[in-house]
Amino acid sequence: xxxxxxxxxxxxxxxxxxxxxxxxxSGTVGNPICGDIMKMDLKIVDxxxxxxxxxxxxxGSAIATSSMATxxxxxxxxxxALDITNQAVAEALDGLPKVKMHCSVLAEQAVKKAxxxxxxxxxMMTPERQIKFGILSExxxx
Amino acid sequence: MDIKLEQRMEEAxxxxxxxxxxxxxxxxxxxxxxxxxxxxxxSFGNPxxxxxxxxxxxxxxxxxxxxxxxxxxxxxxxVFFTSSGTExxxxxxxxxxxxxxxxGRHLITTKVEHHAVLHTMEALxxxxxxxxxxxxxxxxxxxPLDVKKAIRPDTILVSVMMANNEIGxxxxxxxxxxxxxxxxxxxxxxxxxxxxxIPVLPRELNADLMSFSGHKLYAPKGIGVLYKxxxxxxxxxxxxxxxERRQRGGTENVAFAKAFSTAFELALMDMAEESxxxxxxxxxxxxxxxxxxxxxxxxxxPEKRLPNNANFSFxxxxxxxxxxxxxxxxxxxxxxxxxxSASLDPSHVLLSIGMPxxxxxxxxxxxxxxxxxxxxxxxxxIDLPLVISRLRDMSPLFADHMRGKLDALIPFEGGIDVKIExxxxx
Numbered sequence: 331x332x333x334x335x336x337x338x339x340x341x342x343x344x345x346x347x348x349x350x351x352x353x354x355x356s357g358t359v360g361n362p363i364c365g366d367i368m369k370m371d372l373k374i375v376d377x378x379x380x381x382x383x384x385x386x387x388x389x390g391s392a393i394a395t396s397s398m399a400t401x402x403x404x405x406x407x408x409x410x411a412l413d414i415t416n417q418a419v420a421e422a423l424d425g426l427p428k429v430k431m432h433c434s435v436l437a438e439q440a441v442k443k444a445x446x447x448x449x450x451x452x453x454m455m456t457p458e459r460q461i462k463f464g465i466l467s468e469x470x471x472x
Numbered sequence: 473m474d475i476k477l478e479q480r481m482e483e484a485x486x487x488x489x490x491x492x493x494x495x496x497x498x499x500x501x502x503x504x505x506x507x508x509x510x511x512x513x514x515s516f517g518n519p520x521x522x523x524x525x526x527x528x529x530x531x532x533x534x535x536x537x538x539x540x541x542x543x544x545x546x547x548x549x550x551v552f553f554t555s556s557g558t559e560x561x562x563x564x565x566x567x568x569x570x571x572x573x574x575x576g577r578h579l580i581t582t583k584v585e586h587h588a589v590l591h592t593m594e595a596l597x598x599x600x601x602x603x604x605x606x607x608x609x610x611x612x613x614x615x616p617l618d619v620k621k622a623i624r625p626d627t628i629l630v631s632v633m634m635a636n637n638e639i640g641x642x643x644x645x646x647x648x649x650x651x652x653x654x655x656x657x658x659x660x661x662x663x664x665x666x667x668x669x670i671p672v673l674p675r676e677l678n679a680d681l682m683s684f685s686g687h688k689l690y691a692p693k694g695i696g697v698l699y700k701x702x703x704x705x706x707x708x709x710x711x712x713x714x715x716e717r718r719q720r721g722g723t724e725n726v727a728f729a730k731a732f733s734t735a736f737e738l739a740l741m742d743m744a745e746e747s748x749x750x751x752x753x754x755x756x757x758x759x760x761x762x763x764x765x766x767x768x769x770x771x772x773x774p775e776k777r778l779p780n781n782a783n784f785s786f787x788x789x790x791x792x793x794x795x796x797x798x799x800x801x802x803x804x805x806x807x808x809x810x811x812x813s814a815s816l817d818p819s820h821v822l823l824s825i826g827m828p829x830x831x832x833x834x835x836x837x838x839x840x841x842x843x844x845x846x847x848x849x850x851x852x853x854i855d856l857p858l859v860i861s862r863l864r865d866m867s868p869l870f871a872d873h874m875r876g877k878l879d880a881l882i883p884f885e886g887g888i889d890v891k892i893e894x895x896x897x898x
Binding site for chain 1: 481788789790791792793796797800809818828829830833865866867868869870871
C-alpha cells in the first residue's frame, strides 16, 4: 500500500492545522478505539466559510484528507461546502488506497457535523439541507 | 509547524537510511549472497538425479542439513527444509492433527502466536478440531501452569512460540516442553524470531517440533526449516516426490538451504557478543525514548525479551502516522496499528496483553540488527521526539488532555504500566 505524492505532501505539510478559538461551529467525529478522530472548526461570515482548521488523531490518510477538506471548503458558501463529498476529497488527493477510503468519509462527516451545528443554531435547517446530512448517521465501517 | 522537524527532513534526504525492522526481515549477509550465487552457478543439479551434477547438489544439501543439525544439537535426519517458517508451522500443526486425530482432536496454543500458527489453528477448527487459546499476562508471558491445566486426555498438540515477533517477549518454553513431555502431549514451538538471536536447543527445550525461517537470520526469504524429533510421524503437507525422506515433496532449494546453514553458522559464531551488544543498544534506546517522550509505555517484558526488540506505545497519536514521518526522516520501523494492516484491527498481541485499543493504535516496533550502530540509536533519539510532538500537536485528544478534559492512560513518566480501567469517554 503506497500513498500518492499529494497525500504525503498534505500529511507532511498539513494546511490549516490547528483550532479556531472563536469558531462559528465545530464538529468532532470518529472514535479513538477505531484509531481516528477528526475535529473541524469553521469560521462562517455571511454564510461563507472564511476559515477552517482541523485537528486529527489518525493515520496518514486521515490527516491528509482533513487538510485537503479545509482547502476545499475555505471560501465556499456553507451550501457549496455541503455538496463536497468524500469522493471529491479523495480525488483532490489523487486517490486513496482502497482500505483508506473510510478516512475520506470521516473528513466529509467532520465538515458536515460542523455545518449541521451552524444550520441548527441559526435556524437554517431546511428539509433540502437536512437530506444532505445522511452521511452523519452512517456506521463507521470498522 | 516545528521548524526542527522540517529541517531534519531536509537533512535526512542526504543521510543514510536506518533499517530498524529486523523482525520483519533482514538483509542477507555478503557471505550468504556469495554462497547462493556460488551454488546457483556451479551446482544447479537436482539432488534426486542419478549423475554427477545431481550427486553434487545432494552433497551440498546434506552438508547444509548436517550443519544446521549441529547448530541445533540434533540429528541431520531431524532437519527438514521447507519454503518458509509459515510452511513449517502449517506442516507441524496440520501434520500432527491429521496423524493423531484418532487419539484426540484438541490442541492448545496462545493468543499471541504469529498468524502462521493462529490461522492454521483456525483452519483446523473449521475441520472440527477444538483449540484452546491461552491468555498471556501483561508482559505477553504464558504461564506454564495454564498449559498444564488446559491439557486434556484428548489433547494432541501444544504450540507456543519461543519469542514474540511484535513485543519480543521470550516465553518459558522449556517449562512448557517439560510439562508436555510429562503429559505425553506433543510440543511444537515457532522459533522463527529466536533462531540466531538466542540459544535454541530443541532437545534441551523438550520440543518435538520447531519452526525456523531463513530471512530472519540474514539468509534470503523462501527457505525455512522444520525440526522434527526422530521417530515422530506426522502427515505430509506437500504430497509429491520422495524428497526430504519422503516427507515433503518438491525439488529442494539447494542454494537457499546452503544460505540458511551459512547464515546460521555465522550467527552462532558470535552470538554471545552480538547479543550483549544489541541488548546494550536496545536498552539505551528504551531508556532514551521513555525519558524523552512523556506518556510512553514499553510493551513486552523489560528483561525477558529478544536482544533486538523494542516496542512502544505513544499515547494520543496513531502508529501509521509515526511510521510515515519516521520514513521521511530515514527510518524503517513497524507498527501494530490497525492502519498498517489490511484488516483495520489493531494488533492481536497488544490487545492480548491488555492494552486498550486506543493506545494499541499508537504503537511502534523498533527491531535492531547486526548493522545497527550506537550512532543510529542516538540519531533516532533526536528524531523520534520531534515526530511524536508534531503528531501530538495535531491530535485533538492531546489538546483535550492538555486542557484537563481527558485523563492519560499512560503515566507522564511512562514505563511499563498503563491504566486499564476507564479509557477515553467521549
